[in-house]
Amino acid sequence: MSALQNAITESEKLIGTEVGVSNWITVDQKMIDEFAKTTQDEQWIHVDPERAAAETPFGGSIAHGFLTLSLASRFAYDCFDMLPGQVMGINYGMNKLRFLKPVVAGSRLRGRFTLQKVTSKGPKNLLRENLLTVEIExxxxxxxxxxxLGLAAFED
Incomplete structure (x- = not known):
C-alpha cells in the first residue's frame, strides 16, 4: 500500500474525533501592534488601549480577527506531525469561518482540531478538512x- 493510501485509510478512522489541542498562546498588545503595522490596519480599537477601554464594551484593545485566524498555523504546529511519506503540508483555505468573540489584549488562546473529512486530491495529495475552534481561556x-483545509503532499 502506498504512503498516500495508508494515510487515507488511517485518517478515515479519525473522522469525527478531536485530533489535536494546541498549547496556549498569549495575544498581548505588542503582538497586536506588530500585526497592525504589518497589515496596515491600525484602527484605534486595536492599537489604543486607553481609548478602547473608555469607548468600547471590550474593556481594552482587541486583536484583529485576522490575527486570531493567523495563529491557526501555530496551533497546527503543536498538533500535527508529518504523516509517513508526506513531504510537505499546504494551507488549502477555508470553507467557513466565523468570528464569534473579540480577543481582548492579554487573552490566552488555543486551537482545537476535529477531523471532518479526508479526500484524495490527485495521485499524490490528501485533502483534510478540520473544524478549528479557537478557544479563549x-x-x-x-x-x-x-x-x-490542509493538503498533505506525498512523494511518489
Whole structure:
C-alpha cells in the first residue's frame, strides 16, 4: 500500500474525533501592534488601549480577527506531525469561518482540531478538512470557528 493510501485509510478512522489541542498562546498588545503595522490596519480599537477601554464594551484593545485566524498555523504546529511519506503540508483555505468573540489584549488562546473529512486530491495529495475552534481561556464562547483545509503532499 502506498504512503498516500495508508494515510487515507488511517485518517478515515479519525473522522469525527478531536485530533489535536494546541498549547496556549498569549495575544498581548505588542503582538497586536506588530500585526497592525504589518497589515496596515491600525484602527484605534486595536492599537489604543486607553481609548478602547473608555469607548468600547471590550474593556481594552482587541486583536484583529485576522490575527486570531493567523495563529491557526501555530496551533497546527503543536498538533500535527508529518504523516509517513508526506513531504510537505499546504494551507488549502477555508470553507467557513466565523468570528464569534473579540480577543481582548492579554487573552490566552488555543486551537482545537476535529477531523471532518479526508479526500484524495490527485495521485499524490490528501485533502483534510478540520473544524478549528479557537478557544479563549476562561470564556465559554470561542474566538472563532472555521473549516480549515490542509493538503498533505506525498512523494511518489
Amino acid at each position: 476562561g470564556e465559554e464562547t470561542p474566538a472563532l470557528i472555521a473549516e480549515w
